[in-house]
Amino acid sequence: MNETVRVRVVQLLSVAALLIAWEAVARAGWVDPLFVPAPSAVARALGRIGAAALAGLGETLLKAAIAYVLAVVIGVGGGILLGSVRPLRQAVNPFVIALYGMPKILVLPWIMLFLGFGATPAVVYATIHGVFPILVLVTGAVRDVDATLVTVARAFGARRWQLYWKVVLPAIVPTVLAGMRLGVVFCLLGVLVVEMFAGLRGMGYVLSSLANGFQAPELFAATALVSAASIVIVLSLDALNDRLSQWRGDLR
Amino acid sequence: MNKQIVLIRAVILIVMLGAWEIVGRTANPALYVPPSAAIPALGRLLTLHSYPDLLEHLLLTLREILIAYAMAIAAGLGAGFALGVNRLVGRAYGPILAALYAVPAVVWYPSLMLFFGLDAASKIAFGFLLGFFPITLAVLAGIRQVNPQLLVVARAFGADGVTAFRKVTLPAMLFTLVGGLRTGLALAVIGVIVGEVLGSKSGMGSLINHAYGLFRTPDYIALVVVTLVLIVGSDAVAALLERRAQRWTE
Numbered sequence: 001m002n003e004t005v006r007v008r009v010v011q012l013l014s015v016a017a018l019l020i021a022w023e024a025v026a027r028a029g030w031v032d033p034l035f036v037p038a039p040s041a042v043a044r045a046l047g048r049i050g051a052a053a054l055a056g057l058g059e060t061l062l063k064a065a066i067a068y069v070l071a072v073v074i075g076v077g078g079g080i081l082l083g084s085v086r087p088l089r090q091a092v093n094p095f096v097i098a099l100y101g102m103p104k105i106l107v108l109p110w111i112m113l114f115l116g117f118g119a120t121p122a123v124v125y126a127t128i129h130g131v132f133p134i135l136v137l138v139t140g141a142v143r144d145v146d147a148t149l150v151t152v153a154r155a156f157g158a159r160r161w162q163l164y165w166k167v168v169l170p171a172i173v174p175t176v177l178a179g180m181r182l183g184v185v186f187c188l189l190g191v192l193v194v195e196m197f198a199g200l201r202g203m204g205y206v207l208s209s210l211a212n213g214f215q216a217p218e219l220f221a222a223t224a225l226v227s228a229a230s231i232v233i234v235l236s237l238d239a240l241n242d243r244l245s246q247w248r249g250d251l252r
Numbered sequence: 253m254n255k256q257i258v259l260i261r262a263v264i265l266i267v268m269l270g271a272w273e274i275v276g277r278t279a280n281p282a283l284y285v286p287p288s289a290a291i292p293a294l295g296r297l298l299t300l301h302s303y304p305d306l307l308e309h310l311l312l313t314l315r316e317i318l319i320a321y322a323m324a325i326a327a328g329l330g331a332g333f334a335l336g337v338n339r340l341v342g343r344a345y346g347p348i349l350a351a352l353y354a355v356p357a358v359v360w361y362p363s364l365m366l367f368f369g370l371d372a373a374s375k376i377a378f379g380f381l382l383g384f385f386p387i388t389l390a391v392l393a394g395i396r397q398v399n400p401q402l403l404v405v406a407r408a409f410g411a412d413g414v415t416a417f418r419k420v421t422l423p424a425m426l427f428t429l430v431g432g433l434r435t436g437l438a439l440a441v442i443g444v445i446v447g448e449v450l451g452s453k454s455g456m457g458s459l460i461n462h463a464y465g466l467f468r469t470p471d472y473i474a475l476v477v478v479t480l481v482l483i484v485g486s487d488a489v490a491a492l493l494e495r496r497a498q499r500w501t502e
Contacts, residue, residue: 011348014344196450226359235351
Protein backbone atom coordinates (compact mmCIF):
# COMPACT_ATOMS: atom_id res chain seq x y z
CA MET A 1 0.00 0.00 0.00
CA ASN A 2 1.56 3.34 -0.93
CA GLU A 3 1.66 6.18 1.53
CA THR A 4 -1.12 8.32 0.04
CA VAL A 5 -3.56 5.44 0.32
CA ARG A 6 -2.41 4.72 3.87
CA VAL A 7 -2.93 8.37 4.80
CA ARG A 8 -6.47 8.29 3.39
CA VAL A 9 -7.24 5.06 5.26
CA VAL A 10 -5.99 6.52 8.55
CA GLN A 11 -8.09 9.65 7.97
CA LEU A 12 -11.27 7.72 7.18
CA LEU A 13 -10.81 5.26 10.05
CA SER A 14 -10.18 8.09 12.54
CA VAL A 15 -13.29 10.01 11.53
CA ALA A 16 -15.36 6.81 11.60
CA ALA A 17 -13.93 5.83 14.99
CA LEU A 18 -14.68 9.29 16.37
CA LEU A 19 -18.29 9.17 15.15
CA ILE A 20 -18.83 5.63 16.48
CA ALA A 21 -17.30 6.47 19.87
CA TRP A 22 -19.40 9.64 20.08
CA GLU A 23 -22.56 7.70 19.18
CA ALA A 24 -21.74 5.02 21.79
CA VAL A 25 -21.05 7.59 24.51
CA ALA A 26 -24.30 9.41 23.72
CA ARG A 27 -26.36 6.22 23.63
CA ALA A 28 -24.85 4.97 26.88
CA GLY A 29 -26.12 8.16 28.46
CA TRP A 30 -22.73 9.38 29.71
CA VAL A 31 -23.40 12.84 28.32
CA ASP A 32 -26.50 14.95 28.54
CA PRO A 33 -28.29 14.64 25.15
CA LEU A 34 -29.55 18.18 25.69
CA PHE A 35 -25.98 19.41 25.12
CA VAL A 36 -24.22 16.60 23.25
CA PRO A 37 -26.59 14.82 20.89
CA ALA A 38 -25.57 11.58 19.18
CA PRO A 39 -24.43 11.78 15.53
CA SER A 40 -27.54 9.83 14.51
CA ALA A 41 -29.73 12.45 16.20
CA VAL A 42 -27.78 15.18 14.43
CA ALA A 43 -28.32 13.45 11.09
CA ARG A 44 -32.06 13.24 11.74
CA ALA A 45 -32.07 16.91 12.75
CA LEU A 46 -30.34 17.77 9.48
CA GLY A 47 -33.31 16.25 7.69
CA ARG A 48 -35.71 18.35 9.76
CA ILE A 49 -33.99 21.71 9.31
CA GLY A 50 -32.47 20.97 5.90
CA ALA A 51 -34.62 23.30 3.80
CA ALA A 52 -34.52 26.23 6.22
CA ALA A 53 -30.80 25.83 6.84
CA LEU A 54 -30.03 25.66 3.14
CA ALA A 55 -32.04 28.84 2.55
CA GLY A 56 -30.09 30.55 5.35
CA LEU A 57 -26.83 29.24 3.96
CA GLY A 58 -27.72 30.48 0.49
CA GLU A 59 -28.41 33.94 1.82
CA THR A 60 -25.17 34.00 3.80
CA LEU A 61 -23.17 32.81 0.79
CA LEU A 62 -24.77 35.45 -1.43
CA LYS A 63 -23.84 38.26 0.97
CA ALA A 64 -20.35 36.80 1.35
CA ALA A 65 -19.97 36.59 -2.43
CA ILE A 66 -20.90 40.26 -2.90
CA ALA A 67 -18.51 41.26 -0.12
CA TYR A 68 -15.82 39.04 -1.62
CA VAL A 69 -16.06 40.63 -5.06
CA LEU A 70 -15.88 44.08 -3.46
CA ALA A 71 -12.94 43.06 -1.27
CA VAL A 72 -10.99 41.59 -4.19
CA VAL A 73 -11.64 44.56 -6.47
CA ILE A 74 -10.79 47.15 -3.81
CA GLY A 75 -7.91 45.11 -2.40
CA VAL A 76 -6.23 44.37 -5.73
CA GLY A 77 -6.92 47.85 -7.15
CA GLY A 78 -5.76 49.60 -3.99
CA GLY A 79 -2.79 47.27 -3.70
CA ILE A 80 -1.64 48.03 -7.24
CA LEU A 81 -2.05 51.76 -6.56
CA LEU A 82 -0.22 51.69 -3.22
CA GLY A 83 2.42 49.31 -4.52
CA SER A 84 3.33 51.38 -7.54
CA VAL A 85 3.13 54.91 -6.10
CA ARG A 86 5.91 55.06 -3.55
CA PRO A 87 5.14 58.37 -1.79
CA LEU A 88 1.49 57.38 -1.43
CA ARG A 89 2.48 54.00 0.02
CA GLN A 90 4.90 55.52 2.50
CA ALA A 91 2.32 58.04 3.63
CA VAL A 92 -0.63 55.67 3.96
CA ASN A 93 0.93 52.33 4.89
CA PRO A 94 1.01 52.73 8.69
CA PHE A 95 -2.71 53.49 8.66
CA VAL A 96 -3.43 50.44 6.49
CA ILE A 97 -1.38 48.18 8.78
CA ALA A 98 -3.09 49.59 11.88
CA LEU A 99 -6.54 49.02 10.40
CA TYR A 100 -5.51 45.53 9.27
CA GLY A 101 -4.44 44.61 12.78
CA MET A 102 -7.39 46.14 14.57
CA PRO A 103 -10.08 43.64 15.57
CA LYS A 104 -12.98 44.62 13.35
CA ILE A 105 -15.54 43.43 15.91
CA LEU A 106 -14.96 46.67 17.82
CA VAL A 107 -16.40 48.77 14.99
CA LEU A 108 -19.31 46.42 14.32
CA PRO A 109 -21.72 48.21 16.70
CA TRP A 110 -20.93 51.51 14.98
CA ILE A 111 -21.57 49.98 11.54
CA MET A 112 -24.89 48.68 12.85
CA LEU A 113 -25.86 52.13 14.15
CA PHE A 114 -25.12 53.52 10.72
CA LEU A 115 -26.57 50.97 8.40
CA GLY A 116 -29.32 49.46 10.50
CA PHE A 117 -30.36 45.85 10.14
CA GLY A 118 -30.46 43.88 6.95
CA ALA A 119 -27.98 42.79 4.31
CA THR A 120 -26.01 46.05 3.95
CA PRO A 121 -24.13 46.01 7.29
CA ALA A 122 -23.22 42.35 6.71
CA VAL A 123 -21.82 43.07 3.26
CA VAL A 124 -19.95 46.18 4.47
CA TYR A 125 -18.50 44.48 7.54
CA ALA A 126 -17.46 41.40 5.54
CA THR A 127 -15.84 43.61 2.90
CA ILE A 128 -13.84 45.42 5.58
CA HIS A 129 -12.83 42.02 6.95
CA GLY A 130 -11.79 40.64 3.57
CA VAL A 131 -10.14 43.66 1.97
CA PHE A 132 -7.17 44.18 4.28
CA PRO A 133 -5.29 40.89 3.86
CA ILE A 134 -5.65 41.25 0.08
CA LEU A 135 -4.63 44.91 0.10
CA VAL A 136 -1.57 44.30 2.26
CA LEU A 137 -0.38 41.26 0.30
CA VAL A 138 -0.90 42.87 -3.12
CA THR A 139 0.80 46.11 -2.06
CA GLY A 140 3.85 44.10 -1.06
CA ALA A 141 3.82 42.05 -4.25
CA VAL A 142 3.59 45.09 -6.54
CA ARG A 143 6.33 46.85 -4.60
CA ASP A 144 8.58 43.81 -4.98
CA VAL A 145 8.05 43.28 -8.73
CA ASP A 146 11.50 42.71 -10.22
CA ALA A 147 12.79 46.16 -11.17
CA THR A 148 14.84 44.66 -14.01
CA LEU A 149 11.68 43.43 -15.72
CA VAL A 150 10.15 46.89 -15.48
CA THR A 151 13.30 48.55 -16.83
CA VAL A 152 13.56 46.11 -19.73
CA ALA A 153 9.89 46.56 -20.62
CA ARG A 154 10.34 50.33 -20.53
CA ALA A 155 13.49 50.11 -22.63
CA PHE A 156 11.55 48.18 -25.25
CA GLY A 157 9.04 50.98 -25.32
CA ALA A 158 6.17 49.49 -23.31
CA ARG A 159 3.39 51.92 -22.59
CA ARG A 160 2.08 52.32 -19.10
CA TRP A 161 -0.92 50.02 -19.59
CA GLN A 162 1.32 47.45 -21.26
CA LEU A 163 3.69 47.62 -18.31
CA TYR A 164 0.85 46.80 -15.91
CA TRP A 165 -0.85 44.25 -18.16
CA LYS A 166 2.25 42.36 -19.32
CA VAL A 167 4.69 42.69 -16.42
CA VAL A 168 3.10 43.68 -13.12
CA LEU A 169 -0.11 41.68 -13.35
CA PRO A 170 1.49 38.31 -14.23
CA ALA A 171 4.09 38.86 -11.51
CA ILE A 172 1.51 39.38 -8.76
CA VAL A 173 -0.90 36.58 -9.73
CA PRO A 174 0.32 34.11 -7.05
CA THR A 175 0.01 36.75 -4.34
CA VAL A 176 -3.43 37.82 -5.52
CA LEU A 177 -4.51 34.18 -5.35
CA ALA A 178 -3.04 33.76 -1.86
CA GLY A 179 -4.87 36.90 -0.76
CA MET A 180 -8.09 35.67 -2.32
CA ARG A 181 -7.71 32.40 -0.43
CA LEU A 182 -7.40 34.29 2.86
CA GLY A 183 -10.07 36.78 1.92
CA VAL A 184 -12.82 34.26 1.27
CA VAL A 185 -12.69 32.90 4.83
CA PHE A 186 -12.62 36.44 6.23
CA CYS A 187 -15.66 37.46 4.16
CA LEU A 188 -17.66 34.43 5.27
CA LEU A 189 -16.63 35.09 8.86
CA GLY A 190 -17.69 38.72 8.60
CA VAL A 191 -21.16 37.89 7.28
CA LEU A 192 -21.69 35.20 9.93
CA VAL A 193 -20.60 37.52 12.76
CA VAL A 194 -23.03 40.25 11.69
CA GLU A 195 -25.86 37.75 11.33
CA MET A 196 -25.13 36.41 14.80
CA PHE A 197 -24.76 39.86 16.32
CA ALA A 198 -27.97 41.35 14.98
CA GLY A 199 -29.21 39.46 11.98
CA LEU A 200 -32.75 38.49 11.24
CA ARG A 201 -31.90 36.04 8.46
CA GLY A 202 -29.01 33.97 7.16
CA MET A 203 -26.93 31.15 8.58
CA GLY A 204 -25.47 33.14 11.46
CA TYR A 205 -28.97 33.97 12.62
CA VAL A 206 -30.04 30.33 12.21
CA LEU A 207 -27.09 29.19 14.35
CA SER A 208 -27.62 31.71 17.14
CA SER A 209 -31.37 31.19 17.32
CA LEU A 210 -30.89 27.41 17.50
CA ALA A 211 -28.41 27.93 20.34
CA ASN A 212 -30.81 30.25 22.15
CA GLY A 213 -33.55 27.66 21.76
CA PHE A 214 -31.32 24.86 23.18
CA GLN A 215 -31.91 22.81 20.03
CA ALA A 216 -28.56 21.02 20.15
CA PRO A 217 -29.10 18.42 17.39
CA GLU A 218 -30.34 21.05 14.96
CA LEU A 219 -27.52 23.40 15.98
CA PHE A 220 -24.87 20.73 15.40
CA ALA A 221 -26.43 19.86 12.04
CA ALA A 222 -26.46 23.49 10.91
CA THR A 223 -22.87 23.97 12.13
CA ALA A 224 -21.77 20.90 10.18
CA LEU A 225 -23.54 22.19 7.07
CA VAL A 226 -21.90 25.62 7.08
CA SER A 227 -18.51 24.11 7.97
CA ALA A 228 -18.75 21.66 5.07
CA ALA A 229 -19.71 24.48 2.72
CA SER A 230 -16.73 26.62 3.72
CA ILE A 231 -14.31 23.69 3.51
CA VAL A 232 -15.58 22.93 -0.01
CA ILE A 233 -15.17 26.58 -1.04
CA VAL A 234 -11.63 26.85 0.31
CA LEU A 235 -10.51 23.49 -1.09
CA SER A 236 -11.85 24.36 -4.54
CA LEU A 237 -9.98 27.68 -4.41
CA ASP A 238 -6.86 25.69 -3.49
CA ALA A 239 -7.41 23.34 -6.43
CA LEU A 240 -7.88 26.30 -8.77
CA ASN A 241 -4.71 27.81 -7.35
CA ASP A 242 -2.76 24.61 -8.06
CA ARG A 243 -4.16 24.46 -11.57
CA LEU A 244 -3.17 28.06 -12.24
CA SER A 245 0.34 27.68 -10.87
CA GLN A 246 0.88 24.62 -13.07
CA TRP A 247 -0.36 26.70 -15.98
CA ARG A 248 2.15 29.42 -15.09
CA GLY A 249 4.83 26.75 -15.05
CA ASP A 250 5.87 27.26 -11.46
CA LEU A 251 8.29 24.79 -9.98
CA ARG A 252 6.85 23.40 -6.83
CA MET B 253 13.14 62.62 2.98
CA ASN B 254 12.27 60.71 6.13
CA LYS B 255 11.10 63.83 7.90
CA GLN B 256 8.89 64.61 4.95
CA ILE B 257 7.09 61.25 5.21
CA VAL B 258 6.49 61.66 8.92
CA LEU B 259 5.13 65.12 8.22
CA ILE B 260 2.77 63.82 5.53
CA ARG B 261 1.53 61.07 7.85
CA ALA B 262 0.91 63.61 10.61
CA VAL B 263 -0.95 65.84 8.16
CA ILE B 264 -3.14 62.93 7.03
CA LEU B 265 -3.92 62.09 10.65
CA ILE B 266 -4.76 65.69 11.51
CA VAL B 267 -6.91 66.12 8.39
CA MET B 268 -8.81 62.93 9.21
CA LEU B 269 -9.39 63.98 12.81
CA GLY B 270 -10.40 67.47 11.65
CA ALA B 271 -12.89 66.10 9.11
CA TRP B 272 -14.25 63.79 11.79
CA GLU B 273 -14.64 66.75 14.14
CA ILE B 274 -16.48 68.85 11.55
CA VAL B 275 -18.79 66.05 10.44
CA GLY B 276 -19.31 64.96 14.04
CA ARG B 277 -20.46 68.37 15.17
CA THR B 278 -23.08 68.75 12.48
CA ALA B 279 -24.38 65.18 12.24
CA ASN B 280 -26.57 63.03 14.44
CA PRO B 281 -24.77 62.73 17.83
CA ALA B 282 -25.87 59.10 18.17
CA LEU B 283 -23.83 58.23 15.08
CA TYR B 284 -20.84 60.55 14.97
CA VAL B 285 -18.88 61.48 18.03
CA PRO B 286 -16.33 64.22 17.31
CA PRO B 287 -12.92 63.82 18.97
CA SER B 288 -13.71 66.82 21.15
CA ALA B 289 -16.56 64.78 22.68
CA ALA B 290 -14.75 61.45 22.65
CA ILE B 291 -11.86 62.65 24.81
CA PRO B 292 -14.06 63.85 27.70
CA ALA B 293 -15.98 60.56 27.40
CA LEU B 294 -12.69 58.70 27.73
CA GLY B 295 -11.92 60.83 30.79
CA ARG B 296 -15.27 59.99 32.36
CA LEU B 297 -14.71 56.31 31.64
CA LEU B 298 -11.20 56.26 33.11
CA THR B 299 -12.29 58.14 36.23
CA LEU B 300 -14.96 55.44 36.63
CA HIS B 301 -17.85 57.86 36.22
CA SER B 302 -19.61 56.24 33.25
CA TYR B 303 -19.00 52.65 34.36
CA PRO B 304 -18.00 52.41 38.05
CA ASP B 305 -17.27 48.68 37.67
CA LEU B 306 -14.97 49.14 34.65
CA LEU B 307 -11.99 47.56 36.41
CA GLU B 308 -13.85 44.34 37.22
CA HIS B 309 -14.91 43.98 33.58
CA LEU B 310 -11.41 44.75 32.36
CA LEU B 311 -9.88 42.21 34.74
CA LEU B 312 -12.44 39.57 33.77
CA THR B 313 -11.61 40.02 30.08
CA LEU B 314 -7.91 39.88 30.88
CA ARG B 315 -8.38 36.72 32.95
CA GLU B 316 -10.41 35.06 30.19
CA ILE B 317 -7.66 35.88 27.69
CA LEU B 318 -4.90 34.53 29.93
CA ILE B 319 -6.71 31.26 30.68
CA ALA B 320 -7.68 30.75 27.05
CA TYR B 321 -4.13 31.44 25.89
CA ALA B 322 -2.53 29.18 28.50
CA MET B 323 -4.84 26.34 27.49
CA ALA B 324 -4.19 27.00 23.81
CA ILE B 325 -0.42 26.85 24.37
CA ALA B 326 -0.62 23.61 26.34
CA ALA B 327 -3.01 21.88 23.95
CA GLY B 328 -1.41 23.34 20.82
CA LEU B 329 2.11 22.25 21.77
CA GLY B 330 0.81 18.86 22.91
CA ALA B 331 -1.21 18.23 19.77
CA GLY B 332 1.50 19.62 17.51
CA PHE B 333 4.26 17.42 18.90
CA ALA B 334 1.98 14.38 19.14
CA LEU B 335 1.07 14.76 15.47
CA GLY B 336 4.58 15.75 14.44
CA VAL B 337 6.61 12.85 15.82
CA ASN B 338 5.21 10.35 13.35
CA ARG B 339 5.26 11.17 9.64
CA LEU B 340 2.17 9.14 8.80
CA VAL B 341 0.16 10.58 11.69
CA GLY B 342 1.20 14.10 10.71
CA ARG B 343 0.31 13.56 7.09
CA ALA B 344 -3.06 12.09 8.04
CA TYR B 345 -4.19 14.65 10.62
CA GLY B 346 -2.41 17.75 9.33
CA PRO B 347 -4.81 18.20 6.39
CA ILE B 348 -7.82 17.58 8.65
CA LEU B 349 -6.61 20.33 10.97
CA ALA B 350 -5.92 22.61 8.01
CA ALA B 351 -9.43 21.97 6.65
CA LEU B 352 -10.99 22.78 10.03
CA TYR B 353 -8.84 25.92 10.15
CA ALA B 354 -10.48 26.96 6.86
CA VAL B 355 -13.88 27.05 8.55
CA PRO B 356 -14.77 30.56 9.76
CA ALA B 357 -14.29 29.86 13.45
CA VAL B 358 -17.30 31.84 14.57
CA VAL B 359 -19.60 28.99 13.42
CA TRP B 360 -18.47 27.04 16.50
CA TYR B 361 -19.39 29.83 18.88
CA PRO B 362 -23.16 29.15 19.20
CA SER B 363 -22.40 25.53 20.10
CA LEU B 364 -19.92 26.71 22.73
CA MET B 365 -22.52 29.12 24.13
CA LEU B 366 -25.06 26.32 24.32
CA PHE B 367 -22.53 24.10 26.02
CA PHE B 368 -20.82 26.52 28.40
CA GLY B 369 -23.49 29.15 28.91
CA LEU B 370 -23.28 32.92 28.80
CA ASP B 371 -20.52 33.26 31.40
CA ALA B 372 -16.76 33.35 31.08
CA ALA B 373 -16.40 29.65 30.18
CA SER B 374 -17.77 30.02 26.65
CA LYS B 375 -15.45 32.99 25.96
CA ILE B 376 -12.46 31.07 27.29
CA ALA B 377 -13.44 28.09 25.14
CA PHE B 378 -13.73 30.25 22.02
CA GLY B 379 -10.45 32.06 22.67
CA PHE B 380 -8.82 28.69 23.27
CA LEU B 381 -10.21 27.29 20.03
CA LEU B 382 -8.95 30.25 18.00
CA GLY B 383 -5.53 30.23 19.63
CA PHE B 384 -5.10 26.46 19.44
CA PHE B 385 -4.99 26.11 15.64
CA PRO B 386 -2.12 28.47 14.75
CA ILE B 387 0.02 27.06 17.58
CA THR B 388 -0.55 23.45 16.50
CA LEU B 389 0.03 24.25 12.83
CA ALA B 390 3.21 26.19 13.72
CA VAL B 391 4.59 23.20 15.65
CA LEU B 392 3.83 20.92 12.69
CA ALA B 393 5.43 23.35 10.24
CA GLY B 394 8.42 23.82 12.55
CA ILE B 395 9.07 20.10 12.89
CA ARG B 396 9.08 19.80 9.10
CA GLN B 397 11.82 22.45 8.99
CA VAL B 398 14.23 20.46 11.10
CA ASN B 399 16.97 18.97 8.96
CA PRO B 400 16.78 15.21 9.67
CA GLN B 401 20.49 14.80 8.93
CA LEU B 402 21.35 17.04 11.87
CA LEU B 403 19.32 14.76 14.12
CA VAL B 404 21.12 11.70 12.78
CA VAL B 405 24.48 13.36 13.40
CA ALA B 406 23.46 14.38 16.92
CA ARG B 407 22.34 10.83 17.68
CA ALA B 408 25.56 9.44 16.18
CA PHE B 409 27.56 11.64 18.54
CA GLY B 410 25.67 10.07 21.42
CA ALA B 411 22.97 12.67 22.15
CA ASP B 412 19.95 11.10 23.82
CA GLY B 413 16.39 12.01 22.78
CA VAL B 414 16.05 14.92 25.18
CA THR B 415 19.43 16.43 24.30
CA ALA B 416 18.79 16.05 20.57
CA PHE B 417 15.44 17.79 20.99
CA ARG B 418 16.91 20.61 23.06
CA LYS B 419 20.02 21.17 20.94
CA VAL B 420 18.77 20.44 17.41
CA THR B 421 15.00 20.31 17.03
CA LEU B 422 14.03 23.22 19.26
CA PRO B 423 16.50 25.80 17.90
CA ALA B 424 15.68 24.83 14.31
CA MET B 425 11.92 25.24 14.76
CA LEU B 426 11.91 28.06 17.29
CA PHE B 427 11.43 30.82 14.75
CA THR B 428 8.24 29.28 13.34
CA LEU B 429 7.05 28.19 16.76
CA VAL B 430 7.34 31.64 18.29
CA GLY B 431 5.53 33.16 15.31
CA GLY B 432 2.71 30.69 15.87
CA LEU B 433 2.60 31.53 19.58
CA ARG B 434 2.27 35.23 18.76
CA THR B 435 -0.53 34.61 16.24
CA GLY B 436 -2.15 32.35 18.82
CA LEU B 437 -2.21 35.14 21.38
CA ALA B 438 -3.69 37.62 18.91
CA LEU B 439 -6.40 35.14 17.98
CA ALA B 440 -7.13 34.15 21.59
CA VAL B 441 -7.64 37.85 22.39
CA ILE B 442 -9.97 38.28 19.40
CA GLY B 443 -11.85 35.11 20.32
CA VAL B 444 -12.54 36.32 23.85
CA ILE B 445 -13.64 39.77 22.69
CA VAL B 446 -15.80 38.49 19.82
CA GLY B 447 -17.38 36.05 22.28
CA GLU B 448 -18.12 38.84 24.71
CA VAL B 449 -19.63 41.09 22.06
CA LEU B 450 -21.81 38.30 20.68
CA GLY B 451 -23.33 37.52 24.04
CA SER B 452 -22.22 38.05 27.62
CA LYS B 453 -23.16 39.61 30.90
CA SER B 454 -19.75 40.93 31.88
CA GLY B 455 -16.40 41.83 30.37
CA MET B 456 -15.37 44.63 28.03
CA GLY B 457 -17.46 43.23 25.17
CA SER B 458 -20.60 43.38 27.27
CA LEU B 459 -19.89 47.01 28.21
CA ILE B 460 -19.41 47.85 24.54
CA ASN B 461 -22.73 46.21 23.76
CA HIS B 462 -24.41 48.01 26.62
CA ALA B 463 -23.18 51.43 25.50
CA TYR B 464 -24.16 50.70 21.92
CA GLY B 465 -27.60 49.42 22.89
CA LEU B 466 -28.37 52.61 24.81
CA PHE B 467 -26.99 54.87 22.04
CA ARG B 468 -24.31 56.06 24.46
CA THR B 469 -21.98 56.45 21.50
CA PRO B 470 -19.32 58.61 23.24
CA ASP B 471 -19.00 55.95 25.95
CA TYR B 472 -18.87 53.27 23.27
CA ILE B 473 -15.95 55.04 21.56
CA ALA B 474 -14.15 55.37 24.89
CA LEU B 475 -14.64 51.66 25.64
CA VAL B 476 -13.31 50.75 22.20
CA VAL B 477 -10.21 52.86 22.88
CA VAL B 478 -9.59 51.12 26.22
CA THR B 479 -10.09 47.68 24.64
CA LEU B 480 -7.73 48.59 21.80
CA VAL B 481 -5.07 49.57 24.32
CA LEU B 482 -5.49 46.15 25.95
CA ILE B 483 -5.14 44.39 22.58
CA VAL B 484 -2.21 46.46 21.32
CA GLY B 485 -0.49 46.07 24.69
CA SER B 486 -0.78 42.29 24.63
CA ASP B 487 0.58 42.18 21.10
CA ALA B 488 3.48 44.45 22.06
CA VAL B 489 4.43 42.07 24.88
CA ALA B 490 4.25 39.15 22.45
CA ALA B 491 6.40 41.01 19.91
CA LEU B 492 9.00 41.68 22.59
CA LEU B 493 9.14 38.00 23.55
CA GLU B 494 9.32 37.06 19.87
CA ARG B 495 12.40 39.24 19.34
CA ARG B 496 13.98 37.86 22.51
CA ALA B 497 13.48 34.29 21.26
CA GLN B 498 14.84 35.11 17.82
CA ARG B 499 17.97 36.63 19.31
CA TRP B 500 18.44 33.46 21.35
CA THR B 501 18.46 31.32 18.17
CA GLU B 502 21.08 33.50 16.49
